[in-house]
Amino acid sequence: MTAKLPPGLKLQKVDERIMTLNVGPQHPGSGHMRLIVQVDGDFIVACDPDPGYVHRGEEKMAEYRNYLFNIPHLERPIIHDSCNILYPYVLAVEEIIGAEVPERAKYVRVIASELNRCVYILYWLGIYGIFLGHSTMFMWPMGDRELFIDLLEKLTGARVTHAYFIPGGVRNDLPANFEDVCLRQVNYFEKRIKEYADIFYNNPILIHRTENTGVLSREDAIRLGTTGSVLRASGVDFDLRTKEPYDAYEELNVNIPVLKEGDSYARSKIPWLDMFESCNIIREALEKMPKSGAVRTKLKPNPRGGDVTVYKRTESGRGSLGCYIVSKNKPEPYRLKLSVPSFRNLIALPYLLKGEKLGNMPAVYWSLNYWPVEADR
């Protein structure tokens, strides 16, 4: 019998010591990807991540649509963080077509971006909880997410896929009474996420499971090119909101949380600390925002750029997200390249899993702040 096996796997004999496990894509602990894991007893010998199951050709699609029509489909790779994935694209397009952004729109963008970052982190945290078998930690963040989803629905009109940022500002102004509602929700939310420490982060079993597992040293984190929470958990103080501030972040105080341990526990804690910082940024932005004014500049109907190449990057929920656009004097980009943080963080996975126990696989894998759909684009 010659069964046709999927690539990367081969038939094994019974007496072979090393067993190959095909984790995914139809596995509750893999996401839309496949990990080929070789185990010797309970220890992982090698791990070969195999992404690409949800590749949708977003970059190629972008070459056939003009700069405005690209907005809704470019946020599809990660709909939970849709404002942040559009941010570098919008900044790059503004530079190509030469649009000015009003001062008020810059602050509105920061508020929407930080709200969306919290929404994304809560989703990620819920899945981290269920990966470790903690079902309450799955339900609580999913429930608290509704607070900010409702806010974003008021602001943008859509619950998840906002398509809110456009070149030259944002789509519409804040609704009436938005500042008060937002401030109240943010204050309540900050109280609520403090409770996560009691049930999750101070839980002795969780600390046992995640501490000293998958340790990524500072040098390795830089050498492998990781970004975002993974890099900051390894002790590198790198965040584009402070290092290369864009839009209104120049005028805001941003204190980025950094931990030194570099293990799964630190990597899981950084996004949680990030949420507190997001709350502070939202409060400060609401205070400093110009109380009136335009939120968008009028664009030409079909804006076309000159012969330029632009690279812009912003800090998304997972790390620095870059957008590279080559413009050839046409209404649509000649080439668009998204440099996504998920793919950069995935590179660290084979190094971290080597020599770990099989039980640590979900704890290490999901702590990398990795989103399979975004990595495939």
Add this chain to the structure above:
Amino acid sequence: MSILAPKFRLSYFLSSLTDNIFWIVVIFTLIGLPILFIVLFFVQLPVYESELINPFLTLSWIFHPELALPLLKAFLLTDMFRIIVFPGFGFAALIAASVIFIERKMLAKLQLRVGPFYCGKIEGILQLMADGLKLVSKEIIIPAKADKPIFIAAPLLFIGTAAAFVALIPVAPGWVVANIDLGLIAVFAVIGFFPIITVLSSWSANSKYPFIGGIRALFQMVSFEIPLILSLLGIVILTGTLNLSEIVESQANFPWIIFLPIGAIVFFVAMLAELERIPFDLPEAESEIVAGWLTELSGMMYGLVQLGSYLKLYAFAALFVVLFLGGWQGPVFFPPLEETLIHEGQTIGPITIQTPGLPIFSMEFFSGVIWFILKTAVVIFFILLPRGVFPRIRIDLLLDLGWTKLIGLSFVNIFIALALIYSGVFGPGGLL
């Protein structure tokens, strides 16, 4: 409208119903009745109170219900009633079903959601029935390379072993299916079957994830059986008996949890591990090994294993109650029944049915059963609670806990029991 769900029409529904009824009647008359007559021709029917018990008597019971009462009374006194209905399988399955429902509702409240809500109008009480129907109607898929006889037999063996465990639990004075002098040893013998069945099921599936799950289950159950047994040695030393009913009777004044709290804690933790519940649900760790040793089970095979594991949960909780919380012992709060009702019977109602006396259902029986169920419910609550609070533990931490900490604590427990005897707390002049 979609193709898969055609429009519902009452006439189609009614005609399908009448079709079904027609075929049932036809099959019964053509096949069922001849078989019945052939059986009646060869089998000798029993005689009870100088009356021949035959199937056609049921027709006369429709008009004279009191004729059935002596037979019902006779059935209540048989061993078959004990095995099928009250202290045995039926009672335990009822408790297991209610535990599944309560677990889902309780966990939902803990996690700020509603839980089952729509099925059965009132708070989703019929959700379990819907789930059961779904499992029954599903196709049973057996892997191509599986060892079929063992793979099919494993869920049945599992539920059978769980039922055997239930049979050893005394619920009220004299109400136990199997009253064995070496009851505690019998309990350990029955528990010893679970890892074997788990490994058989996982190995015969011939698949990688069930195999890893089975090996994990074997590790876990074998390493936690030792503290489980050792933690009960203290009680055996103090009571000097292995009979579960006698252990309950020895707790008339004090439950053993007062004197042996460390033993109770060790037993409880080891019990959680034996039951494969969170935080010790490694054999079914979803994000690592799909569903562990249950991965290849489908349809009602999975349902049987789930029912078996909840029966096991009830049996362990009941064992904890029997050993540490004094079983059915407790103050009688049930209003006393009339003596004549219990011993001689009574005439009831306008049709005047003479009920026979049932001395087995005495005062202490009702009070004992209520106390037993209350205590079991409390223990089950504490078994369910960690599911909402803890994440899953890792296998090396689990084995470390089982082999070092729990075994050490259970030895401390034994020394406490010996100290209680030598210091004269128990024995002549002591408390008991």
